[in-house]
Amino acid sequence: MNIQKIKEYKETEQLAVKMATIGRVPEFEATKEDFDSYLERFERWLAANEIKDGKKADGFLSVLGPTEYGLLKGLIEPMKAVELNYAELTETLSRYFKPKPILIAERFRFYQRHQSQGETMADYILALKRLASTCEFARFLDDALRDKFVCGLTGMWSHKHITEGSCQRRT
Numbered sequence: 001m002n003i004q005k006i007k008e009y010k011e012t013e014q015l016a017v018k019m020a021t022i023g024r025v026p027e028f029e030a031t032k033e034d035f036d037s038y039l040e041r042f043e044r045w046l047a048a049n050e051i052k053d054g055k056k057a058d059g060f061l062s063v064l065g066p067t068e069y070g071l072l073k074g075l076i077e078p079m080k081a082v083e084l085n086y087a088e089l090t091e092t093l094s095r096y097f098k099p100k101p102i103l104i105a106e107r108f109r110f111y112q113r114h115q116s117q118g119e120t121m122a123d124y125i126l127a128l129k130r131l132a133s134t135c136e137f138a139r140f141l142d143d144a145l146r147d148k149f150v151c152g153l154t155g156m157w158s159h160k161h162i163t164e165g166s167c168q169r170r171t
Contacts, residue, residue, distance in 0.1 A: 011054075011055060022049050023045055023048060023049075025042050027063050027064065027068075028042075028064055028068055029067070029068065030065075030067070030097060034097070035097035035098060036094070036098060039090060039094070042060065053085075053086065056085075057082075057086040057089055060086055060090065061081055068093070071093075071096070072092065076092060103136060106131070110131040110144075110148065113152055114153075115154045121153075124153075125145075125149060128145055129145065132144060132148075
């Protein structure tokens with residue numbers, strides 16, 4: 001074994017020890033969690049365990065589920081996963097799991113959303129905010145959310161008070 005191989009082996013052993021140090025990151029499984037959320041948690045774990053840039057890719061590859069690892073291999077062929085750095089690996093999977101949305105389709109989904117039977121107002125507002133996050137409303141966001149919230153409410157009481165103006169702020 002040459003010196004470089006020994007050094008890499010020791011670094012890998014140290015990474016394994018660190019991976020057990022603070023917290024645990026489960027394998028990424030696309031059927032259980034969206035990739036962006038998983039990546040946020042994984043990056044917090046990297047920071048908490050002070051994993052250096054050179055070992056981030058190794059740590060990331062070790063927490064991919066078998067299906068997702070196979071998918072990654074297919075996306076980067078003829079290259080090998082070990083040839084890519086952390087940023088390249090995560091960017092490849094980000095493009096696959098979250099392609100750039102079609103703006104008109106995202107806005108259509110937003111405007112079609114109505115409060116479901118039995119859905120609380122808080123849950124309805126949260127659903128609208130999630131849908132709006134891909135609509136690129138920018139400065140119009142607050143108005144779009146307010147208007148869609150009002151128009152999508154179920155229940156005659158809400159519409160009656162809004163159209164009569166009894167829900168306006170008192171100054």
